[in-house]
Every structure is written in C-alpha cells, then in structure tokens.
C-alpha cells in the first residue's frame with residue numbers, strides 16, 4: 001500500500017484486532033518491579049488506559065509516582081503500536097479530574113503510513129529488556145545521546161547525561177546509600193519480596209530470576225542493583241561475557257519541570273521512547289530508582305544534579321550482550337470491554 005492510499009479518515013468503530021494488538025504491545029512496557037499497574041477498556045471508538053491501584057507499591061511509592069511513570073510507558077507503547085498499524089493516535093492524558101486513575105483516552109480517527117523510525121521502535125517493544133549489571137567497553141553509537149535528549153524534550157521531560165566524574169560519583173553514592181537504607185527497612189524488604197518470583201514459578205508478573213544476575217558485577221563507581229534474591233542464590237548464572245562487562249556506561253537522569261501526575265505520565269512516555277530508541281541501536285539500559293523512593297535522596301539529586309527540576313528516573317546506558325528474560329500477563333486479562341467483560 002502506498003503512503004497516499006494509507007492516509008485519510010477511518011469509518012466506523014476500531015476493529016477488535018486493532019485493540020488486541022495495541023493492548024498486547026502496551027503490556028510489554030517496563031514497570032516498577034514488573035507490577036504492570038494498568039488495565040485497558042475498549043469503549044465505542046476509544047481505548048482508555050487506567051492505573052490499577054491494587055498493583056501500587058504502597059510502601060515504596062505511596063504517591064503513585066512510579067505507578068504513573070509505568071502507565072506512561074504503557075501509553076507510549078500503545079501510541080506507537082497504533083502508529084505501526086498506520087493509525088494516528090489522538091491522546092488525552094488524565095482527561096477527567098474526577099477520575100485520577102484514568103491515565104489516558106486514545107482515539108484514532110485518521111490514518112497515515114508509519115515513519116521508518118516508528119516501525120524500528122515498534123520492532124523493539126518485545127525485544128527490549130532491562131539490564132542489571134555492568135556494560136562492555138564499546139562506546140555508545142555517536143549521535144545517540146543528542147537524539148535521546150530531543151526525544152525526551154518532545155515528551156515533556158529532560159534527559160541529563162552526567163558527563164563529569166564529580167556528578168557520576170555523587171549519583172552513584174546516592175544510589176549506594178539509598179540501596180543500603182532500603183535493605184534495612186523491613187517493610188520495604190517485605191514489599192519487594194512480594195513482587196519477586198521464585199525459580200520455576202509460573203507467575204506472569206513481578207521480577208523473575210531470569211531477569212537479574214545471581215552475582216552482580218560491580219562497576220566503578222558502583223551503582224548497586226536491588227536485592228531481588230535476598231541471599232537465596234536466585235538469578236542468572238555468570239557468563240563468560242560478565243568479566244568484560246564492568247563499565248558504568250552513560251549515567252543519566254530523567255527529570256520533569258513539575259512533579260504532578262501529568263509530569264509522571266510524561267516521564268514514563270519519555271522513558272519508553274529512550275529505552276526503545278536505545279534498544280534499536282543495540283544499547284541497553286539499567287534502572288536505579290532506589291534514591292528516588294527516599295525524599296532526602298531525591299531532594300539531593302534534584303538540587304545538585306537536576307538544576308532544580310524533579311528527578312523521575314536514574315538510568316545507565318551501555319552496550320552488553322543481554323541474556324535477561326521477563327514475563328507479562330496475557331493481554332486478555334488486562335483488557336475490559338465496554339460491557340464490563342474481560343477477554344479471559
């Protein structure tokens with residue numbers, strides 16, 4: 001089909017196939033501890049995305065900030081899936097004051113061929129995985145960071161790349177202190193344990209042992225990961241590639257000018273654009289949001305490293321051979337139809 005034959009108005013309600021494909025793609029968005037705190041409703045010619053507070057981390061994330069960042073990542077993925085099908089999404093973010101859990105409403109009354117970069121990003125939705133550990137010595141592809149910077153700006157966020165040692169060491173020190181603090185807090189430890197699955201578990205959410213190393217590699221400066229295994233020996237066995245993967249990569253912060261639910265959704269959209277754009281260039285990301293769950297550490301990062309804007313995510317970008325695998329709930333279980341029924 002040519003570009004001109006693909007553009008124009010759509011007639012009638014969206015097909016069940018379109019909705020199924022969009023929801024299936026969106027379900028593969030990243031989310032804090034793989035909580036997948038979302039569900040979708042197909043109503044007439046709209047698809048709405050809702051936050052699911054039963055999946056919120058009430059101890060680590062009482063404001064729902066990380067829950068809405070996760071939903072923002074799902075929203076970006078749904079919009080991208082529509083574009084890959086040649087549909088032009090119209091998006092209303094947080095459209096109803098009376099329903100703060102209604103994250104977005106999507107319609108797609110018109111169509112136009114997807115751009116080449118949209119297809120490339122969409123091809124990464126199922127491939128992309130969060131990395132945990134060090135990176136190899138290869139540098140990032142030239143030009144990637146400026147592209148990520150522009151993309152984040154488009155979504156209403158700002159990407160800060162920490163180019164000097166002083167900033168990198170300060171951020172690493174804050175992650176270390178925060179991880180230490182979290183490990184001493186029994187309520188937080190118990191909450192995290194509830195979202196980590198044991199080897200062989202058939203669970204379709206939470207962090208499986210196929211997604212983190214049994215013996216994490218240390219980088220310099222060190223950015224410790226979360227203690228998913230809690231001394232139980234779970235996780236991926238070391239590979240021969242691990243010895244060379246000890247580099248920090250590019251340490252980055254994603255921030256927003258404000259700190260409202262709309263900013264959190266924007267940060268989630270920007271995050272998924274960054275992750276998919278990077279994955280399309282063979283670049284993986286490691287996330288370290290531990291300090292952003294502690295008010296003193298978040299404030300330190302805000303004032304010292306983000307120029308007063310609000311830090312929403314801490315990430316490192318680098319090249320590495322990835323072996324991580326993750327899980328997701330089946331699309332039918334996160335989609336409700338206007339009549340209230342789910343696809344199950």
Ligand SMILES: Cc1cc2nc3c(=O)[nH]c(=O)nc-3n(C[C@H](O)[C@H](O)[C@H](O)COP(=O)(O)O)c2cc1C
Nearest residue numbers: 030031032033034066069129130287288289290326
């Ligand atoms: C808001 C948010 C915060 C996250 N924080 C962390 C983190 O601190 N440490 C980590 O290892 N992964 C973190 N992640 C990544 C999730 O654990 C990951 O997306 C989820 O387990 C699904 O795995 P996948 O990204 O490989 O598909 C975060 C993701 C989001 C969206």
